[in-house]
Amino acid sequence: MTSILKPPVTHPSLPKNALGLTRRDYEGAMSTLCAGCGHDSVTAALITAFWELDVPPHRAAKMSGIGCSSKTTAYFMRQSHGFNGVHGRMPALATGANAANRSLVFVGISGDGDSLSIGLGQLCHAIRRNVNLLYLLENNGVYGLTKGQFSASADVGSTSKKGEANEQPPIDPVLLALSLGATFVARSFSGDKAQLVPILKAGLRHNGFALVDVISPCVSFNDHVGSTKSYRYTREHYEELAPVDFVPLRTEISAPQAADAVTAVRMHDGSVVRFRRTDDSYDPTDRDAAYAHVRRHQELGEVVTGLLYIDEGTRDLHALARTTATPLVDLPYASLCPGNTALQALQEEYR
């Protein structure tokens, strides 16, 4: 089966963003995932997020590993370079690419097998390095391409399509990221685009590693009764935290919703993430409280979603290493090679 390219049909009435591009300009190849796959909804949300943020497609780099989720980098932004690498190793590729060219907007797409089993170490270290990257973990609790084995995010008691119950405790990427010092941690649901899009936009603008765990049901192997990653289970146990608005830098806030907003976090580029009030007053800048909140609801069998934690005061990979503001790829060779005079002088020390 070869890839299917979508015909570039455009309608004159399609709305355009600040770059004069329509949503169609942010689309990619036709998805080859199963009809109804949660991942396709995430792809659609990404297209919206990039389009609404006016990111020039060729200034973005799409990185992924291997698996159903990792295929999706082909399904959006055909005018961006994409890199579908090896299983579980997307963080390393993204880290290297980011080291080389810090001016690109990086999005990494991974799944629960890719991130929590084979690539767990790489995920942890990318968090530690605070690589400037939106890291999407499309989480369905199952290995789809190999037809239905449990993944490391499967909950205890959740059953496979064949009826077998998982007995090993899951690895929760959100708790993991919080404990490792991640600077942006969110969880969402592929079926809730209204929540997902602003989270993705905030994650793209975050100056560091932004982990977004998206429950994204697998319609073929993990959407049955007994699964805790099905559409139905997720909807029934959905606990939306503070709903999020993302206010990009250029947008003028004409109708202040101050009465409704409890927290406004200013991003490094001047954009604002605004959290609307919920019943419990949740502080998304308190790491310990975020951890406790997620744990408390997990014990009740609930899936807490929303932008759970954000810290804009930290330094990313380049700030930590004091790399030049000019991307390394743009440095002229003459500024990199010390030249023969320096070489001769140096060699006096080797005599």
Add this chain to the structure above:
Amino acid sequence: MSGVNDFAFKMATVNGTGSASANGLLMQAIFRMGIPVTGKNIFPSNIQGLPTWYEIRVSRDGYTARPEQIDLIVALNTSTYAKDVAAVRPGGYLLYDGSWPLDRELMREDITILGVPFGQMCVEAFEGDRTRTLLRNIVYTGTLSALLDIDMAVIEEMLREKFSKKKSLLDANFRAIEMGYEFARTQFSCPLPFHLKRMDATGDSIVIDGNTAAALGCVFAGATVGAWYPITPSTSLMEAFKDFCERYRVDGQTGEKKFAIIQAEDELAAAGMVIGAGWAGARAFTSTAGPGISLMEEFIGLAYYAEVPAVFFDVQRTGPSTGMPTRTQQGDFMATAYASHGDTKHICLYPANPRECFYMASAAFDLAERFQTPVFVLSDLDIGMNDWMVPRLTWDDAHRPDRGKLIPAAELERLAKFSRYLDVDGDGIAARTLPGVHPKGAYFTRGSGHDRHGNYTEDAAEYQEVVDRLARKISGAARAVPAPEFHLQAGAEVGIVSVGGCHGAVLEAVHRLKAQGIPVDYMRVRGFPFDTPVADFLRRHKTVFVVEQNRDAQLRALLTLETGVPRDQMTPVLDYGGLPLTARRVVDAVAQHAHQGTVA
């Protein structure tokens, strides 16, 4: 036969006692006296306590191979006394710490035994255990200076350079040197029959190790991203790169760094970072050893198939598995030439000394970008970590990096459509684009089946078209890698093929065989894939010896696989115990064969 400016001596000490700097001092002093010299550190995989040796070969003829006989041993490690005493050639000398009596069983009638109470002298002269231990090394340096006639002015000059800012240390070191020197002058007949005499043969040379030289080559090549995981014996390569970058690549005003060095969580990640950076357009590399190469194989296959430039320094050590991490070997020829699963073949460069490490490091980046593929530079522990005397390095300031077929934005703007894996001019190399440059340059990089446009495919013909082109591309690299080096003699029927760090020993052997009336032709391969002159050399000689440092004759296997010359027509000469090769090993193998030929 030993003589003036032609002998070898060896220090046997305990790891972690500070002997390394004293030994380095000795070697450098001889170099500064204008005499060709080589130092080889034979050290344990240990921080403190295990035995360590340092061999210094003085060769007025400039031979750099490991010495075959030891004329003088400084035996300061009680745990290896027996072995060390036995290592001295008949008629040679043993210098030991006479603070305690030498075990009667360790005495030898056929050597001269010299006792100096190093320990006792230090106890009397200095305070503190650590100081006494460290200065004992300087005392024996003083004794050796007297025995071998090392110019004391040179030693003193070096100590002054080293301790210029620490007056108390300088005084203590001077005192220690004097003590050792005076003891020898008064107690022994100095100098020994073999000793040093000033020459003028090192003026155009430097003393440098291969890892430092390779790191310098990376700086000059314009490499900006280094990703690595610490592993002996390659660690000092990335550390040297960092030191040079801190020196040459930090903006004096802003403190901003024009490089990124990332210590990865493992070698898998290090390889991934290099490939990610190469894909984005930086010149990126990693330094590792055999165990790291094993872990990187998955990513190496990706870089080969997705056609991403990446440079891998493999400073080879003894395998398999952990092996002997501080011993040298050439055990990774096969593992690198065809690294990763599926059909792969990679460009490999084989430096023979630190000088070639410098130039081949630079060449590796050009080749990686020109052929858009992984390139391996296979050094080894002996080249990488030992100090070698090599001719001074020079750099052509007119040099510009070969970025290969890289399409700039303006050209993309004019292009109707860009296809990533299209072979336009028949050389097997397709043009590439970098992310962020132009919307028309976008393509999808993947390790999964793809057609010439970069699109996913499971179609047999489309898949084969790409992998067939890859085979053509890498074949073409044979003409671009460093050409073999030939040392030919009239009338030679015997050919020797060798590679990398064997070179010094083989060249010395060739000279000695010639002196014995056995002319041999010698070819040193310097790059892979092999170009036609390599096969021609094999076919031209009735008898071919392949000299290498591994058990399984890996270079011979590569030669057979790539040239079709039957393996039985090539006689392996193998040395794989972990120590650098000696010329005698090669001379014996060839001479024995020649002798048999005459008898038959």
